[in-house]
Amino acid sequence: MADHMIVSTRKGLFDVHREGGGWTVGEGSFLGDNVTLALHDPRDGADYAALNHGHFGVKLHRRDRGGTWQEIATPAYPPKPEGLDDRDGWNRPVKWTTQLIWSLESGGADEPGTIWAGTMPGGLFRSRDRGDTWEMIRPLWDMPQRNLWTGGGADIPGIHSICVDPRASQTVRIAISCGGVWVTHDGGATWRQSAHGMCFDDGPPGFAENPETQDPHMMVQCPAAPHRFWVQHHCGIWRSEDDAQTWQRVHARPSSFGFGVVVHPNDPDTAWFVPGIKDEKRYPVDGRLVVTRTRDGGQSFDVLANGLPQAHAYDIVFRHALAGDDTGERLAFGSTTGNLWVSEDQGDTWETVSTSLPPVHAVRFTS
């Protein structure tokens, strides 16, 4: 069970620890700087932090277990070919430069040192040396379908979810806002669209069901049942039982809109979400912050509110800001309002860790 977490915020990264039965915000790193995402690699204990300095661009740092932060290489786009008219799905020119590291994941247990990074405007990168050097996965970037991708809430498309298959490390699935779900079985050499069954609620004929432009907000894979997936999509919740080949929609109350999803590591039927009023509003229904949990694969949902504010709560929980630990017992989430909560009983009750953090981008439990 995890007693530590790393919390990425608009004004720094915070180490949060369990002490004496409660959780305490400990030392901060990069104070004042925008830490957009962090990764804890359980294989060697290293932490990675992605920063977005705005003026000075995106940077990546690594902290070995017990060590201090060191800047490492940032995934960088190759030179854009002279004269190439490269446009996204909204017909806007694509800028070939890393504008956000939107996903960071460890490679498989059999490939120590391998790290994956998904970025805006849609490039996928792999490092085989713990982030000292990066290679762009060109076959994905060079697909003509990439020019159909669009921004979701952001102006430009990006890869926010990377699932390395525990059965075969060369099988990797990624989810893109807005570009559907893509799978490779050969370590990135070839890719196939895999968002069939997802749909938008509105749009012209041929648009709503087109997998190429779907907007999954977050995708997770159950480690113990790796053929089972969950997606929190822009228009609701989808699940797959067939290696993400087809997707089925389920419905939650009070809302199926949200960003993050966590699946229980040992039970593919159990998953958690933080709902909000759908897209044009984006705040908790009736100002009551709740977590929804299904234990039966989405047939029904528990509404969990014990310990969460039930009046005038306008917290939004971004896709990487809802986290579970490696046992499925502990959960945590941070919000745009700078609140941080933790549960030690699968969401039945919640403890407030802080109400005064900067806006929270991401939460990860660490070993």
Added chain:
Amino acid sequence: MARVHFTANLRRHVDCASMEADGGTVREVLGHVFAVQDRLGSYVLDDQGALRKHMTILVDGRRIDDVERLSDAVSPASEIWVMQALSGG
């Protein structure tokens, strides 16, 4: 040789004291600077070598015109300032 200056905000992230460097254009001068301090380059230029969106460079008090290729002329007596816009919350 032209003299290149950096702001305190940038020096917070990268150790970059003012230094002198040869070159007939901004890109040539900065190329010599980045050869000495290679980490500095990615803070000033994007992946395509263009000036980052919220950065600017002044040569003898005048903002450069070519933010993509940095082809603005520099003389041996030029003073070059690499600066960022002050914005954000």
